Amino acid sequence: MKHIRIVALILCACFVPVAWGQQPACKGCNNWNEFHRPNMHRWNLYENVLNVNNVGNLKPKWQYRIGLGSTSSSPTVVNGVVYVGALDGTVYALDASTGVKRWSYKTGGRVDSSPAVAYGVVYVGSYDYNLYALDANTGAKLWSVHTGWLVDDSPSVVNGVVYFGSGDGYVYAVSARSGRLLWRTPNPGGLLAVNSSPAVENGVLYVGDGGCVFALDASTGALLWCLGAAYPISSPAVANGVVYIMDIGGPFYAIEASTGNLLWSYNVWGDSSPAVANGVVYIGSRDQNVYAFNASSGAKLWSYQTGAGMDASPAVANGVVYVNSFDGNLYALDASSGAKLWSYHTGEYLGDSLTSPVVADGVVYAPSADGRIWAFGLN
Numbered sequence: 001m002k003h004i005r006i007v008a009l010i011l012c013a014c015f016v017p018v019a020w021g022q023q024p025a026c027k028g029c030n031n032w033n034e035f036h037r038p039n040m041h042r043w044n045l046y047e048n049v050l051n052v053n054n055v056g057n058l059k060p061k062w063q064y065r066i067g068l069g070s071t072s073s074s075p076t077v078v079n080g081v082v083y084v085g086a087l088d089g090t091v092y093a094l095d096a097s098t099g100v101k102r103w104s105y106k107t108g109g110r111v112d113s114s115p116a117v118a119y120g121v122v123y124v125g126s127y128d129y130n131l132y133a134l135d136a137n138t139g140a141k142l143w144s145v146h147t148g149w150l151v152d153d154s155p156s157v158v159n160g161v162v163y164f165g166s167g168d169g170y171v172y173a174v175s176a177r178s179g180r181l182l183w184r185t186p187n188p189g190g191l192l193a194v195n196s197s198p199a200v201e202n203g204v205l206y207v208g209d210g211g212c213v214f215a216l217d218a219s220t221g222a223l224l225w226c227l228g229a230a231y232p233i234s235s236p237a238v239a240n241g242v243v244y245i246m247d248i249g250g251p252f253y254a255i256e257a258s259t260g261n262l263l264w265s266y267n268v269w270g271d272s273s274p275a276v277a278n279g280v281v282y283i284g285s286r287d288q289n290v291y292a293f294n295a296s297s298g299a300k301l302w303s304y305q306t307g308a309g310m311d312a313s314p315a316v317a318n319g320v321v322y323v324n325s326f327d328g329n330l331y332a333l334d335a336s337s338g339a340k341l342w343s344y345h346t347g348e349y350l351g352d353s354l355t356s357p358v359v360a361d362g363v364v365y366a367p368s369a370d371g372r373i374w375a376f377g378l379n
Helices: 002-013
Strands: 057-066 076-078 081-085 090-095 101-106 115-117 119-124 128-133 141-146 156-158 159-164 170-175 183-187 197-202 204-209 212-217 225-226 237-239 242-246 251-255 262-266 275-277 280-284 291-292 300-305 315-317 318-325 329-334 340-344 356-359 363-367 372-377
Touching: 076 115, 076 356, 081 372, 090 119, 090 242, 101 363, 115 156, 115 242, 119 159, 128 159, 156 197, 170 204, 197 237, 212 242, 237 275, 242 280, 275 315, 291 318, 318 363, 329 363, 340 356
Parallel strands: none
Antiparallel strands: 057 372, 076 081, 081 090, 090 101, 115 119, 119 128, 128 141, 156 159, 159 170, 170 183, 197 204, 204 212, 212 225, 237 242, 242 251, 251 262, 275 280, 280 291, 291 300, 315 318, 318 329, 329 340, 356 363, 363 372
């Protein structure tokens, strides 16, 4: 048992102990803890290995098959472990260096939800109507919360609270420790499902779904504002007082976070959640283009055309934008110019949702449409 304890100490060495309900301070590590990352930007500002000069040298490190098709579950990477959900309802924990399976847990339904990892716990939704809390080291079930319908998007964990939406039309806030319900609020847009991953900043929860982009008080669930929309909405990103979100039928919105007032929009469409870095918003579109916009003005800076549309969300790290396309390729683009730096064909699109890559510690982790998880590194 000694060697197990030593490994555990090494894995946690980048954190300092804190009380339950407070996220530990990161000491040089660049975990991708949840779909948005805790900064709600899909931007890993700690990545310092991969850059515009060497990303063209990426090679496959490993691949692991999690099923026969892709779900919408994007991986999370925490302390050397990759967590991801699968079409058959299984949640996997894989060694980030080798791809070897550490554990798996079978839920009662498909897992499209991207896991969120905090306090040594994996929080993930399932089509069996439950949100699960699993021990991050062993996969043992700690608790679950039953809702009235599918939980198919990704939870956000902030200050000891897990926030998530359900197909029953409610946004939930539950205790991260016990799963106890703190509050639940119905979708004010009037359409039933809430399939958007909430973004949380400065005590406010931002959610988008059919009929409405809305803001809730994170402590009470009280509605602060609602901006009407015609179609289902992607998961939002929040940066510098602005909510960025895509209407599946178009357009792409920039909304003032404090008031819900529309600041600017651009006529692109799809289900891609934006990434925000260094004053630029990046988005994939079903018109086959990756776009970069000035975050303040909405001016288009560049676009890059892939071979098919995109519902996957970009990930940004150290001057590079990574995105999956329905053409079966994972792309790395120069964040400043949109120039293609690298691509790799990971698998043919088989008719299901396309998932989003993440970047941590010099490795790009990307699910493919044929049911595999890939890891790409320089060596």
